[in-house]
Amino acid sequence: MPPLPKNGRQELGVRGNFVWINHYWEVGDMRTLKHLVGTTVALAVFGMAGAAIAQDDVSTTKHNLALATNAVYQTTTAQICVFCHTPHAASTTAKPLWNREDSAAAYQMYNSTWSSTIDMTVAGSPQGVSLACLSCHDGTVALDAFQNAPGAGGGGAGTEGYAFVGADAGNLFPAASFAMLGADLRNDHPISVTYDNTVTGDTAFNAPGTFTNVTLANGAVECSSCHNPHDSTNPMFLRGTNAASALCLECHIK
Secondary structure, three states: OOOOOOOOOOOEEEEOOEEEEOOEEEEOOHHHHHHHHHHHHHHHHOOOOHHHOOOOOHHHOOOOOOOOOOOOEEOOOOOOHHHOEOOOOOOOOOOOOEOEOOOOOOOEOOOOOOOOOOOOOEOOOOOHHHHHHHHHHOOOOOOOOEOOOOOOOOOOOOOOOOOEEOOEOOOEOOOOOOOOOOOEOOOOOOOOEEOOOOOOOOOOEOOHHHOOOOOOEOOEEOHHHHEOOOOOOOHHHEOOOOHHHOOHHHHEOO
16 A cells, blocks of 8 residues: 655545545545545535534434433443444334344324325335334334344344433333334324325326435435434424424425
8 A cells, every 4th residue: 555645634636546535545446536536526516515414423312222311221231223224134124234233113194194295205114214213203113132242253133231321111111202103103293205296186286306405215205215313403303493393384384
């Protein structure tokens, strides 16, 4: 591997089969560098380069179950990410690289059977990211029920016996919390909805390309469409301010 650049400040450069990228040599060539330069320029054009790119910090949020100032936390490990993610042996039914045991709950969905005002297609059960969220928030799976436990591995159905403060018996999500959704989702915003603002009957919706903060997951409205689990800058992990219903109005025409 080539020596470090002498000036100590070079952000992009190429030497042989290596590309210098933000203080590290990576395997690459001039094509890699050109791509990176093009990407950097594009980001700068859109006002996103460098420090302008917002950085999530889950360590300061309620989703850090090692943070003792939270209402629910544990004292067994200082690990943060492990309560949601694992690099190996993850769940194959929830995303992304999900480390929690899957919920076996029978969900009642907010769909056209429940409400005649919804015409978009709703899946028969929570999908992908929403299913991942519900593995905590439906209250049926222990907060320390891992697919792949920290350290030497392990995991499986049921609690690992971590020492939790604020959790219900069995290390379950506290039933008294406003964030406890349960398995009856008919009193919550619909999830796993294929977003289609052109469908007959659902014309009071904006086109997806107009969204500023809302994100679709594979074309569907999921928990992550409105909530960013890694950033609590806005109340309730919202992806943007909801002052004057701003976030709601990104989708809804009212």
